[in-house]
Amino acid sequence: MAAVRWEARPAEGARVGADPAGSKTFVCYKADSSRRSNLSLPDGRGTGPGLFSRIIPRLWPLRRSGSPAPSLFRDRSFPRDVILAKFAIPPFLRKLLGPGCRATGAACPKQQLAFTERLRTPPHPYPSLSNQSMEKHLLKHLGHKNYTPATLSEIHEDLALLSQDQPALQRSLRNLERDGIILRIKGGRYLPTDSSRLVAGRLQLTKSGRGFLTPEDPALPEIAIAARETGTALPDDRVLVLIEELPKKRFWQRSAPEAATLSGSVVSIIERRRSRFVGSCHRNGKGIEVQPDDPRFPRGITILPGKNAPTPPKPGDKVVVELTRWVSRHSAPEGRIVEVLGAPSAEGIDMLGVLRQYDLQGEFPPAVIKEARRFGRHVQPADLTGRRDCRGQLVVTIDPDDARDFDDAICLEPAGANRWKLWVHIADVSHYVRPGSALDVEARRRGNSSYLVDRVIPMLPEELSNELCSLKPHVDRLTKCVEFLISSDGRVLSTDFYPAVIHSKKRFTYAEALAVLQGKPGDATTTMLHEASALAQAIRKRRFADGSLDLDFPETKIRLDDGGKVSRIDRHDNDISHQLIEEFMLLANEAVAGRLMKLKRPAIYRTHEAPDPDRLKSYREEVLGHSIPCGNLNKPEEVKRLLARLGDLAIGAALKIGFLRSLQRARYTADPVGHYGLAKKKYTHFTSPIRRYADLVVHRSLFANAKHVCGDPLHEVADHLSSTERNSADAERDSKDVKLHAYLLDQIRSGTPQRYEAQVTCLRDFGFSIDIAALGMSAMVPISLLVDDHYRHDSAAKQIAGRRGRRLIRLGDTLEVEIAKVDITRKMIDFRLAGTGEGASSGSPRATSRHRGGDRAPQSNHPAAPVAAAPTASEEDPTGRPRRRRRRRGGKAKAA
CATH class of the missing domain: 2.40.50.140 (Nucleic acid-binding proteins)
Incomplete structure (x- = not known):
């Protein structure tokens, strides 16, 4: 329905029932605050839901377009007024509708509305409003089901306020916006923050500028955001998006829009992920401009005079710039240089830029180091109280060759015919890092350890991560243990959870463990590894039978020389040594999630939502285009069948990568949504508390029986940890x-x-x-x-x-x-x-x-x-010369 602002002209000499032009006369009135006009016949017949009643232009009795009597409607006509109006119905409509037609909705924008006289004037709806009353009526108006985002002047008209009430309306809008009850969006329009069209989430941007919002509500799908609608938001910002449905497929389009069912625009930035960026410094006509290294940043940052670092940068230098002001996407962002890193070719500047770009700090605050050193380097006798002594078990660890933080250890023993007892021991970090301590605050801020190509940025100081908490061999260490009774075919028969103390007998690297598994059993340790591998394969077979997807790909490890340059690149396949530890850790994570859900304790879960149906549909069309049979991919069993089929095809690996791109990214949530890739309804992270804060929270939830396992609400902590995980991965x-x-x-x-x-x-x-x-x-x-x-x-x-x-x-x-x-x-x-x-x-x-x-x-x-x-x-060509293209019609041939 087009919004039409009518020009009101008084009809001289017009009276009720007078119809000098021969057109029909109607009574019109404005019934509600939705800015829609309702028309009724004089005899009481209403417009009804007819065809033409749906195209009635909006009537604005309070808008005076000027002459000849601009004061006629001033503060005298309100939405509830009943006035007599005359509409000149076009002849073709009169002929079409007939004499007895309900033509109240058949008015067209070119008709003139003739005001004759006010039949009935009710009292002003809001004769005198205090600020509190103004806000009350304003919220009622904004919460109306038919309300659409409106400007200040439009709201003033809808409420039929007097001109002297406009300052009070402005104050009320400003107060409600300050309190977060309403939001001012593009175009100066206002919208209540509890509107179903507003969605909060994390924004991901591509190099082209397009964005995708991952809503905080897991029930909502991914939301596509056009480049022009991202505003001044940056990658991984927490934003508020106004959503609208994507346009449907047009008849000239080959396919419907893919990748998302909703589109929207960024209306507010709730929280910036970062305000400092690394870039290259250049001079322009006005001064200095810094072009961020991240290609997702839309434009260069202008450095205003006097905003340089104490040491002026040279052209081409790498610098750290802080974003101070960015009003609009159409204007240049402004900032100040906070640090000059140096020339890009200088040694170490490349990695220093990565550390500054992602705000990774290698050093810990003095209070954190002091607290970590207070525990000493050895387990104290008092720490053993209430723990089960497992120091006599044949406990071993299997980790990468360059690892120093050993989170997990295993032990396996026969428990009768076709039964095994499996102990999964996880480092007891929660014994040392208590909620609210300096260690806890810093660990929560970091979220996880970051493993860069040349260094590790740990979540905890080395006194804990590499020493007291690390399950090193031949020393006592505190653990949280999950004990399993498992059948030989991989079925879990029972589980138990308790704190323990262990004394690891041996540390294996993955290469050493693989060599043992490829050889013959010898002593008790190697025999246990062979038995553990056989049991892990049985568990793995059962997991895939239950619907888990085989999405494993080889990984590469870059090795550097003493000068920091690449010396070689190693390839690591997911061999049986990796699978041994992987299956036991997945089993422990699932068991702990089930226990927490049974106890109904607050915790953090690992969530992987099912892929968007539109993405799967698009991927299915791609697969069918290669003449590969493919069923309904919304069914996990069909996905599993397709992945198995792709494994035998030359094109399979490329299509498998395409399927991975259609999946959503796993994240942390405070609710047990489930894990799509693993086909598990109950899943969390429990096995790496030295390097993941989420695991530490789960330890506290499982054993401490505390209502507050961290300082902030769990959903906020989960969102923060998902963000730090993405930051570390980048x-x-x-x-x-x-x-x-x-x-x-x-x-x-x-x-x-x-x-x-x-x-x-x-x-x-x-x-x-x-x-x-x-x-x-x-x-x-x-x-x-x-x-x-x-x-x-x-x-x-x-x-x-x-x-x-x-x-x-x-x-x-x-x-x-x-x-x-x-x-x-x-x-x-x-x-x-x-x-x-x-x-x-x-x-x-x-x-x-x-x-x-x-x-x-x-x-x-x-x-x-x-x-x-x-x-x-x-x-x-026998002569070795390139052949010429065919002669074009009307022209000469050109050499290829």
Whole structure:
């Protein structure tokens, strides 16, 4: 319904029933505060729900458009007034509707409303309102079911207030906004904060500027936000979004909008994730501008005069800038330089920039260090009170070779025919880190440990993380134990939970454990490892039978030399040594979650929601496009069946990565929502309290029987921990990218770039994505760098084809690639097909090495069908010259 502001003109000499123009006369009145006009016939007949009654223009009796009598309606006509009005009905409508028609809704915007006289004037609805009464009536108006966001002047008209009441209305709106009861959104419109259209959550941004909101309410789907609607919000900010439905598919569109069922716009920033950014300093006409390293930041930050650091930066220096003011997305953000890091090429500046970018602090406050050292280096006799003595058990640990914080240990013994007793011992951090202590406050602030490529930023000081809490061999350590009675086929028969003390007998690395499992059993320790591995495989088989998804991919570990440069890149598969520990830890996490739910104690759970149906539908269409049978992916059993089918196909690994991209990210919640990927209704994190604060909270909930397991409400703590987890993951990824980019740039400078085997994972109009398992990264090959032919993306055939040589590049193909371009400053790289170009440069590439604002696609170890090599010059033409294209109609042929 179009909003039409009518011009009111007095009808001279008009009386009730007078109809000099021959048109019908109606009585009109404004019935409510929804700014809709209701019309009635003089004999009492109403408009009814007819076709034309739904297109009645809005009537504004209080708006005076001017002459000839602007004072006629001033403060004299209110929404409840009944006035006599005359509508000139167009002849075609009169003929169409007939003489007895209910034509009250048939008025068109060009008609004139003639005011004749006021038939009845009720008293002013709000003759004199105090501030309190004004706020009361204002809230009632804003809470009306038909209320739509309105400006100050529109609200003033809707409430039919006198002109002298406008200052009181402004004060009331300001007070309600200050108290968080209402919100002022774009266009100066007001909306109550409890509106169902307002959703709070964390914002994720992509490099293109588009955003996706993960609502705090797990029942709501992901919300898409256009780049122009993100306002001044930045990645991982906690924002308030005004949602609206996405437009439906139009008849000219091939498919409906995908990836989200709702769209919206950011109307308020509740909390900024960070206000400091690392970037490169440049001079512009006005002074200094800092371009943040994060490509998701939309524009450079202007440094106003007098806002520099004590040491002025040089052009090109890496600096830390603090965002101080950003009014609108259409204006430049302003900030001040708080630290000058130095030249980007200087040693250590790359990793220092990562630490500053993600606000990772290696040093602990003095009060935290003092509190940690107070416990000493050994378990005290008084600490053993109330604990079960398990120091006689054959307890061992299995961890990475460079680990120092040993969270978990295991022991396995036979318990009769086809039964086993399994002890899962977890470091008892809660014994030392008490709620509200300096250690607890700092651990909650950090949220988790961060494992960068060259260092660890621990959640707890080393006095605890690497010493007193770490389950090191040959020393007494305090634990929280989960004891299982398990059948040989992997069924859990009983569980028990208690505090204990252990004395670990041996520490294995994963490589050492794998060597033992690949050999023959020998002593008691190696025999136990073989028995534990067999039991873990039985548990694993049962887990997959229950619907758990097989989403394991190999991982890479970057090794650095003494100078901080990449010396080698190791590949780690999820072998049986990793699976042994993984299955036992998953079992403990599930058992603890079930126990907490049974006791109805407040706790933090690990949640992984089911993927959005629209995403699954889009992915299913992609799979069917490759002639691969695929059922309804909203059913977990169909997903499991598809993943098993993909494992036997050359294209399977690439499609499996596509499925991972359709999944939501796991997070922490205060409610047990369940874990989609693991197919578990009860799941939490319990097994790593040295490096995850969520596990520490769960320990307190399970054993302390305390109502307040941390200082803040659990849902706020869960949201905070989800945020710190994402922050650490981004920092770990960037630290790897920094070293890998420097490593690849050295290859370009050497003139002999190394060749890598890559698998095609996605096709685009501008190029194709590849997955390089040897580097543990994803990258782009732009079509502009395919110089051996003229290539074009054929979306219907799902391939990129060369026009002359007819070379085809399809999803899942295995290719040889080499580095082409590296931009250290912007953290962007491009690859090209091996042997297809010369003169690689370190200039600005076209695409990033990974998509910002989302998880990097895992690497694949599945083989893929090779692609035939591109035709050589001799194959194209015996003379070695390139063939010419066909003569164009009306023009000359051009050389290819």
